[in-house]
Amino acid sequence: MGKYLNRLPNYDKYPAVTVKGFEESVTKGYEAVSAKLKAHQPEKGRFVIAVECYPGVREDEIKQGLTSAFDTVTILHADAIMESAETVTNKIKRNMTDDRVFGFMAPHRLEEFVDEQKLATFREQAAKVQDGVVFIYGVGATLIEENPDLLVYADLTRWEVQQRFETKEIGNWKADNKDEEPLKKFKRGYFFEWRMADRVKQRLFEKADYFLDTEKADSPVMVDGEAYLNGLQQAVNQPFRVVPYFKPGIWGGQWIREVVDLDDDAVNYAWAFDCVPEENSLNLKFGDTIFTLPSINLVYYQPVELMGDKVHARFGKSFPIRFDFLDTMEGQNLSLQVHPLTEYIQDTFGMPYTQDESYYYLDCSDDATIYLGLKEGVDKEEMIADLKRAEKGEISFPDEKYINQFPVKKHDHIAIPAGTIHCSATDSMVLEISATPYIFTFKLWDWDRVDLDGKPRPVHIDHGKEVIQWDRTTSWIEDHLIDQAEVVKEAHSWTEEKTGLHEREFLETRRHTGNGPVTHETGGIVNVLNLVEGEEATVESPSGEFAPYVVHYAETFIIPANVTTYTIRPSGPSEGKTIATVKAYVRT
Template sequence: MSSNANNKKSYNLTPTVPIKDWDQYVWQSYDQIASELQDRISRSPRRKTVLVVECYPTVRQEEIIQALQSRLNLTKVIRSEQAAMPGEQIKALIQRYLTDDRVFGYMSPCTVDEFYSRELLQDLKNEADTVEDGLVVVIGFGASLVAEGDILVYADIARWEIQQRYRSKEFGNWRLDNREEETLRKYKAGFFFEWRMADRLKRQLFSRIDYYLDTNAKDDPKMVTWDALMAGLRQTASQPFRLVPYFDPGVWGGKWLEEKIDLPPRENPYAWGFDGVPEENSLYFQYGSVRMELPSINLVFFQPRELLGDRVYARFGAEFPIRFDLLDTIGGGNLSLQVHPTTDYIRSTFGMNYTQDESYYILDSKPGALVYLGLREDADGEAMLRELQLAQEGEISFPAEQYVNTYAANKHDHFLIPAGTIHCSASDCMVLEISATPYIFTFKLWDWGQIGLDGKPRPVHLEHGEKVIQWDRTTSWVEKQLVNSIVQVGGGAGWREERTGLHEFQFIETRRHWFSEPVLHEANGSVHMLNLVEGEEAVVESPSGEFEPFVVRYAETFIVPASVSSYTIRPSGPSEGGKIATIKAYVRS
């Protein structure tokens, strides 16, 4: 049985993927890591060894240096970033991508070598070459530019941990000397510039890496051979799995996540649950007694065909195009009244290839819960924009109901939200958001007078929003096209399948299954992302024994790679004999 299945019959906060047959290729602690590196060095007939430690930005390089210096006999340490351009010069070069906006930039095509001086790189190469005997360590983001090395270690870090280091002001962005800058701007620089550049380098080094180093936990590193990491990625891409979820507070946060998922109480309530965003979430790999954390985007980069399917990979490249997350307003406030950019606008303005189409699946709600969706038939666009501007200036409270439709939000309703449609979840909804991956492109139109947790008004982007609002999406169109457009498409003894969306403008298809007996799901050329939306527990099984039974619980999101030829889902544990439901998303043909 997968380690996802344990005796605790509740939401699993630490799902792991057990990696078979590679336990002897993992090391935990700097003592073990140094011992393995020393053993590797001692097997070489050369008098001199160059150890290159290529680092993702915000890796604690000094921790690694001090650990190696105290355990290995280092002849020289070369910090590669001594050859990087000064921060002010880099900032000037990338300003067109960063822009002056607090939230939005433009997707940068930059590579790390553009920000290194060729002359200074040569100086560092010469410095390494002059050493004739002993161990030379070259370390930094860009260390692989200095030397190919005899041993290449890749030091990695999960995206969520990077954000924590931004928030604590331990780190700013690479070379920008902005540790004290607000987190929004640091995240923007990461999203549009730094992480794109670092991911390009990671993928470029794919065939050269000897060891992979997990640096997420302070002074608690884990290292595996690259072959062991790749074996883990291959195993994961051949079976159902879950990402490691994380939860974040927000001004409109509710109480559902804290109560239903058993999260520790916070002064500011949880607003978001990220349980299906491969670009942000991580994976836990269990090698024997050692649990390693890695960015889940690595699976997309290094197993794209097996994970996504050839058809999806051909269309999107090594990018996971579907996103599931949770939005909790039960006992909280309203989300911002918002709109997402059209494909044409997001491509021309931000350099993205596709846009943030989405939907709200109501996982739970309280009586009186509402969703705002589309414009009223009698909405006057010019008047609406004028009042939104006055509201932004603090002159009035925007009368949203005069312009925007409201619909009762009941459990298991599904509201479709193609880009350009005004929308918002109001208080007392627990939303499972099923969306395309570009996830930060929300143009807030009105934020109900809320102040961000940083004490500042949250950014409102009327100047973008007014350019993408689709003014013809009014009441009659919305009710016909976007509200509970649910059709039964299959069924049998103990089960039925419903098409619940998304809209024809969107590339994602969603199917809901209600069942008390096992339901067979067949591969269709696309990765599947699912959530158990009704019932306490289900088990995912392979009819042909391709993978071990995999247990999921209420509200958990899980992924079935395209390489899985077929699978069944049945009620299990406390749900045996009862009726449960999943919702599944995939990329349409």
């Protein structure tokens, strides 16, 4: 039995959506995939295959693997039509900025980086082939041939791209920076190349004949376009989970390792990203085969069905709700930090909305605390001066002089609107429920430590001082952010509470606690939930819209807007026992 649990963990690390009716639509392994493509080739004449690749895909592997079944092939690499790495870098320089972490959201399209003379030469070369296969691959393959005889889209999740950054396997697209620190490679991906590549991807959803899962080296999984799109359509008509991922950090703890039942290779696990559709993956299960795709594709292809008409009208193709875990159990404090106000994130980084958030305490020690807001009578200039002295290593920042520290207990829910100084302290397990722009944390002080790579973590005092709300002092925090839970409905077997959030935040959160079934109405708005108490629950449709769906302790799950009504009840080992869920949705 575990230290933090009185039961064995049953958290599902590899959830999948079972796609019905397309069980035979997948092909595994390069030999079989290449043979599948060859089957489309006519006996005579020119046959063009275009494989559009997401940045980070192993393109040499794609070339060798997908052409292995063909006898005569003219191979064209799309990279050869692009401008030089130096030219591309100069064009995006303004958006990348000199900052180690932050850039400005770039509006570029892939076409802007094409050398028209090289493109014309390639098209002429392709046109000369009168008989046989023309194989075009890479980022921009569809710019050489917009209407190929066969179109394959080779995709990759952003989390996997980041792992390849970390191991120095790859650099950014059109950048000779394989050995650059991962933070800078991530910045270029986040602010430039992923946005550009996603624009290409979205216009190819209904054009691609096949989609290729390239997550694992030399282990491709290919599914035909009809099955792929139908899988996404099926996903938005039932509860589902995205595939979580876990990351160590200098302040990380041991709760995630035990409850999620992770291996012991890492020194700790600081984060568990349980619902971040922009970076998580989504598993579609065709028969016995798992096909992995970026979960953001579901947002791009089915935004209204997933999020609802009102949410789509407000946020476009941006999933606005984020659930993740912050584990400091037997760990350290997070950095002292603040998030930008809406106007600041818009003007400075080109983002449409900001990172309002909240901390829901899944677990914590008896003496756990949160750093939140300023003490009364703080001198602004004096505090900023002390932060800068601490950054230089001249002093340890005297947090007790400036920052409140409040006690917290299990199931407390603390609202943290942007502009509020905060920090989750040691020996806490936080379920962070927040808006989605997730990298815009201005660290003000990092407790005199270096990161796991031995380098000081970047602090952004100059950004922070522009957004700190100096009137959010002790009394304001106590009145607006602490202990805001309010019972709004009681039934025979359960209670509904409004647990937050502050009126400046666009998310509404509700906790349902009890030992019987609870009926929920989505009202055409996506719901995101976590089972915060109890070992197991079953989500069901009163009208049979979807099959019963089982969730376990600490699992985050999504109820799409297409689902109208659903119930949640204790099940399995929790039958007849008290369970609790926390639900978040966009206020309208």
